[in-house]
Amino acid sequence: MGFEDFLGNRPVVELLQSMMARDRLPHALLLCGPAGVGKYTLAQMLAKALHCLEKADDFCGHCRSCRAIALADDRRAAVEQAEEERERLTKRPREIPLVIQSNPDVVLLAPNGPLRLFQIEQARYLKEALTFVPAGGRKKIFLLPDADRMDSAAANSLLKSLEEPPPHAMLVLTTTREAALLPTIRSRCVPLWLGPLARRQVVEFLEGAGVGRDENERVLRAAISQGCPGRALRLDLEHYLSVRDSLLTMVRAGLEARNFAELFAESQKLAREKEGLENLLAVLYSLLQDILHIEARANGEPLRNADRPKTLFEVARSLGVEKLAEAAATLGSMEKNLRRNVPTQISLEAFAISLAPVRRAAKSGLGGESPVVQA
């Protein structure tokens, strides 16, 4: 076991290993890349390599230290467990920083709570913990996954620590949204980018992990997850397909400017299931991406929603390039609604209705009348 087990992104892994071998690891590292590409896995591997009792500049996976750190390999489970423990201990869990210490010198500070935020309490804890020398005489490593979930109070309080962390400490931040980080945080870290893997590689990974009923399911999982093995692994495929089909029905009903009853029925269904707007937007983006792919007659990677080519071709034909750009812009403003507490159902319905052909006659058989519904 070791760095060789990391899937894809060889140049990044090799760079990290060579930094370790030359004792040139930065004090603050920022791993950037899409969700599920392996940023946290790589950070965990780095933590193990820094503390492995058997190997130098790599890790064995079975020594006492490697096994202890591996307890936090499944970050979601580790955070969930720590949150439960915290709730048992106090009536006011928000006041206690969520700290997961799998090894005395490896500390995980992950976003938590109902809003999944990195709290100011965690930032204060980190500042204090940085002053302690590592117990094992090696580097003390602090993992801050999804660092963009830090609010500005927490981020500002960390600036000094990021600029001049003590020589015995190392911070590893990860993010899917590099641009969402405060520039002052970004500029204090050494960034490394992880890119998506080829679909075939993800399919093989899923096969090795025993995920998926058959090859078709694994191919679909890899396609939807856009080459991110972690996402392909965790994907609740049935749920994704159900949400995706609801949204596709809404988009078609909006485009055809008729059958709004069907549109409202689907949006009510999604609202009843309390589907979060963030997730709905991600699915809508995947559909738009496929439509753009068809419009651009792009070669290379096939569709993400590879099980619905016929419907997507039909939607692409009625939408057209101009409307597609408008739809993308509307999704952008829906993303802003995320922070404004606009009800999800209203956002979705307004989006679907905005697709109706108001100013142009329909090219195809998909009715061309102006919608009478006020958006």
Ligand SMILES: [Zn+2]
């Ligand atoms: Zn080890």
